[in-house]
Amino acid sequence: MKHRQRGPAPDHAGVEARPAPGKGGPRRPQPICGSYPARYVVGVAFLVVGVVLIIFGMNASASLGSRLSELFTGAPSDRTIWLLVAGVAAAILGLGMLLVGRRRPL
Numbered sequence: 483m484k485h486r487q488r489g490p491a492p493d494h495a496g497v498e499a500r501p502a503p504g505k506g507g508p509r510r511p512q513p514i515c516g517s518y519p520a521r522y523v524v525g526v527a528f529l530v531v532g533v534v535l536i537i538f539g540m541n542a543s544a545s546l547g548s549r550l551s552e553l554f555t556g557a558p559s560d561r562t563i564w565l566l567v568a569g570v571a572a573a574i575l576g577l578g579m580l581l582v583g584r585r586r587p588l
Contacts, residue, residue, distance in 0.1 A: 521579055521582070522579075522580065524576075524579060525575075525576045525577070525578075525579030525580040526576065526580065527576070528572050528573070528575045528576030528579060529572075529573055529576030529577055529580065530576070531569075531572050531576070532568075532569045532570065532571070532572030532573025532574070532575070532576055533569070533573060534569070535565050535566075535568050535569030535572060536565075536566060536569035536570065536573065537569075538565050538569070539562055539563075539565030539566035539569055540566075542559070542561055542562040542565055543558050543562045543566075547559060548561075548562050
């Protein structure tokens, strides 16, 4: 019984070594299904954290402590303001990271 040769053996599960352009030897393992750039992943993470902080800030603004603080000082509590500011900043940063590099030529 003859053994059939299959393609190159994978280095580890799901990753196949591909030769470098112009060279015959293997380079570094490349995922078969592709991967997202690190900037995209970090951008999504910042966007999610920003939305979560905004939600926490909105909930904190509706709390009894924040209402009492607003009643006596005329402004919401510092915690509420910091949660909202940090949430908006993180969401803008995440959105910016997602949109940078997606420019199309005119």
